[in-house]
Amino acid sequence: MIIVLKPSATEEQITKFTNMLKESYDVKVNKWDGVQSTVLGLIGDTTKIDIEYIDAQDIVENVKRVQEPYKKANRKFHPDNTVIKINDNVTIGDGSLHIMAGPCSVESEEQIVQIAKDVKASGATLLRGGAFKPRTSPYAFQGLKAEGLDLLKTARRETGLPIVTEIMRASHIDMFENVDIIQVGARNMQNFELLKELGKIDKPILLKRGLSATIEEWLMSAEYIMAGGNDKVMLCERGIRTYETFTRNTLDISAIPIIKKLSHLPVIVDPSHASGKSWLVEPLAMAAVAAGADGLIIEVHNDPPHALSDGAQSLTPKQFDGVAKKVFGLKKAVDKLN
């Protein structure tokens, strides 16, 4: 951590501040005098120093971290990729490509079982489906809730596909015990109370990026879960909010290689929510695979125009089959080029 002091700082103030730093944290402090200002360099573990606290000191002009503020999610301290085994067929983060496919909302047994069979036939290895739905409007369909979870399990029994579904509050964790991957939605990425509880269980978590979360904030949210003891975290890029309104969100394709460099956690991409338009799913899925994603999560609905949510961005099983073929074909080609 580098601290630039104000030109007005007196020798006495600097000494007092330096002593406080040494006493409060287990760090050494180097001082360097510039023409306009004095700079302090902190040596040691600065992860636990609150940068805002330092920034608040009267004599501080500004502060800059040299180390990242996350440790458990940091590739520097864990050079090997995190590999998450879901079941005997599905292992995420080992260089293979997995597709999680299914409807935005679980609507009925018939619907979810049929879609599960269809997407499995096309190569999907996990089934996604929403039981609890976060909706902008209190008047919109909020999901089948507990019943939806049961229907997902039925579909899993019928197809063998592990299931991925979203949790919306900590008090539901018991209900999600039998789920294979628990998803945290974009709007809850900084619901720290939920993250803390998910840190206490031993279950893979799919952590979606917040609507306007920086990559560092996103990794800090992963750190919340990991700090509690659960290190099975996957990160899901699902588009960020920008000034461009043509798409629902802007897919931040760069996030894939950046996360791969900064962290050892797997990266999943959601081209459906990133674009909000079904015709954009294929090119964005292709781009994600070319950029190195470990998996995709894609909305598929047997009857998009009658989907109870997110119909505009859902593929039909037939469309999904086409996308899956191309995406797996591309993955094979990319692997050969590496």
Next chain:
Amino acid sequence: MIIVLKPSATEEQITKFTNMLKESYDVKVNKWDGVQSTVLGLIGDTTKIDIEYIDAQDIVENVKRVQEPYKKANRKFHPDNTVIKINDNVTIGDGSLHIMAGPCSVESEEQIVQIAKDVKASGATLLRGGAFKPRTSPYAFQGLKAEGLDLLKTARRETGLPIVTEIMRASHIDMFENVDIIQVGARNMQNFELLKELGKIDKPILLKRGLSATIEEWLMSAEYIMAGGNDKVMLCERGIRTYETFTRNTLDISAIPIIKKLSHLPVIVDPSHASGKSWLVEPLAMAAVAAGADGLIIEVHNDPPHALSDGAQSLTPKQFDGVAKKVFGLKKAVDKLN
């Protein structure tokens, strides 16, 4: 609601779609043929129609709402300002100006009581203070929790100031029973499970705007609370996320008159979080009052450099006294000009 159909839509498809609309919703449908495309106009209460569902139809090019999707928060249906009485001295939304002041975090009895006395002496009519703190890092100070709530009540006993403090999960609601105003933080603005529970109680809610929430999404979150039966909602503008990094956030000053036009709910402005810099609090507070805010929420700390959080944006009691004087002076002048 206006629905533009694709040029490729056939007469048969249009008839089928039109019938579905009439049956599913209690609306009349008007059809109008353009050169390139057919347009449908829906007449009736379209609040409950899911716009994404319509957008997902094969034959739909795009959709546009004519009515706003919120009703209870909408000034069109409630022309009079919502006025929220906190106690005999404090009524928000009646044209008066109130300042909620206090530390980011409650740290000790001595600290919170002294600050409460100081800010009261300067004209603040409510005491703010965090007991449960949402922090980006799991390693940062997370607040005194239940003990912090008790200390706030002690400060209230000593000064008579009603207290405002943030809730972070639905299961804590009982603990907040004795709080005067419950704050929902920016990161929880779309924690719909929390909003639903807050809709069931009879307690004023201060709903902060999400980091990248549109004004419509913010009003929809207010609608969540109001739809449950609790109509004592205040909206708090606290800066939005933009590309500009000089300030922590960008205060959206326009939000004040816009909310006043679209809604009947009171608007509070938080210049401390909007800027992240104590020297910006005064000019932003002045701007907010000139633009018509009903209140301000300002961070004050007896010793900002030693604050356990947000020190960089906290004012000392003395600085706050100066700001409060100017702000109340300005309010008087603005009232005379109106």
Next chain:
Amino acid sequence: MIIVLKPSATEEQITKFTNMLKESYDVKVNKWDGVQSTVLGLIGDTTKIDIEYIDAQDIVENVKRVQEPYKKANRKFHPDNTVIKINDNVTIGDGSLHIMAGPCSVESEEQIVQIAKDVKASGATLLRGGAFKPRTSPYAFQGLKAEGLDLLKTARRETGLPIVTEIMRASHIDMFENVDIIQVGARNMQNFELLKELGKIDKPILLKRGLSATIEEWLMSAEYIMAGGNDKVMLCERGIRTYETFTRNTLDISAIPIIKKLSHLPVIVDPSHASGKSWLVEPLAMAAVAAGADGLIIEVHNDPPHALSDGAQSLTPKQFDGVAKKVFGLKKAVDKLN
């Protein structure tokens, strides 16, 4: 164009407004009465109607275009791809992939000729290089100017590679006569005076997207050039400005398929400026090709640490060789999958 009128509009005002619309523009006007408001639908060529003018009318609540405001750049009116022939070897937009490579700035004959030879050997078919440099600081290197143009021509003579270089003011057009593709930089995307002049010449234009330009604004800038008679326009996505600061800009990968759908113009992607980091160039270039780009423009420098500009994002010739191999390999694979 659909115009929603205010509930307060009187029958008389509506009639007057409707007559004005019919007289001023060659359109028919349909009227449809809703419960809360009246809606007008305009039939005919509405491209030339100024939407802001309509929006300014007292009785207008809001306006919505059904047709896009651009015509010459619109795929609806020109279904076939625009194919731009640069020379006997290079044709852009015909389904092939072209790489424009070279240094940010032309620095010396030796430098530009050597880089040209290197990138040609790796498969680049065009040489890029800046002679006039738009720099944020007036104190930074501003390019070799006319001399730089001459050196580019020397490199073209030596290698046969056509040259791409940026123009910064209309009065320089004569100087650019012998250039193969004239580039308009992001900061000049809405320098309308420059666009108008470029519309008068018969020379391919590479139009970079503005830092915060919407896709529609970008296509309108292409329309400026095309309206003048020059229809040889290529669009270059180079990243947009968002709140994320890890990368210099955020590559909007969705822009590729969107432009392909809305327009018939070729799309080039610039992974160097989009990321600002050389290690991100490869994954972004791969993503761009997978998403359907017609070309890439990549910064290559023989000695990035000594580049006079943009060194941080430049590849060495050897690194470029690796990227080019993978990118062309990917293109072949993608073509087979289509």
Next chain:
Amino acid sequence: MIIVLKPSATEEQITKFTNMLKESYDVKVNKWDGVQSTVLGLIGDTTKIDIEYIDAQDIVENVKRVQEPYKKANRKFHPDNTVIKINDNVTIGDGSLHIMAGPCSVESEEQIVQIAKDVKASGATLLRGGAFKPRTSPYAFQGLKAEGLDLLKTARRETGLPIVTEIMRASHIDMFENVDIIQVGARNMQNFELLKELGKIDKPILLKRGLSATIEEWLMSAEYIMAGGNDKVMLCERGIRTYETFTRNTLDISAIPIIKKLSHLPVIVDPSHASGKSWLVEPLAMAAVAAGADGLIIEVHNDPPHALSDGAQSLTPKQFDGVAKKVFGLKKAVDKLN
């Protein structure tokens, strides 16, 4: 300037790099060894060091400026406010408040003269009006051009109000000789060729902030003009582009006190373009004055629904009279409070 080196940097590389820095720039270099990385501190005038060049060095992890990259626009080197005298009645930056008012576009002699008289009667001290209009669409009205300039001069003769109008290309500078203040529009804020030419003349420049320009980039554009010798620069905040679509732009009210702190140049605020809605002009103008603006620029049109551009955000002369009264009243009150 502080340079953090990569952990992998060898002693030999560091020595070589350090020597290069000392030789290339007139700076001293301090070295400080941390646990993970070495940090270099540069002492001396680092304004002319290209930060991107440093960032491109193989051994550099990242770089941070301690000094701002602008000098002539920097309050640190010019503590006193810049005061710009326009004529005997109008001096900007001396603590007084000036309003520049007038139509978006000059349309006819009758129009501009009448509006000039009206706004003068309401207290405006400068007349604004567009002769050359930057329009997103090539099919929209582009201004009366040279004729518009003449009409502005006629209005000046009739009223004595100095005139402010926008320039769009360097080759027009001669035509603008008789204009009192030359405006550079948001889309040309980084048209560096234009800025350089404006640096060579002795004429006040009103430099609008770019649509997504940071405060630092904006000050660097002012620096371009000042580096050429023209130090009569005023900065105009006119709203920035964000994800919020309710307003045309988001007024960055914080920019006023920030510019006042960082620079000595006057700040003007444009509430008309910032909001795009006439009913928002008053509250935003009030906020700007309360936050310390030196002036306002407001669009006024005798007949907004028939304005050839920007009608939606224009005030009628009567509305303007109301706004001006309140704004000057507020200014008086604010001055008393200071």
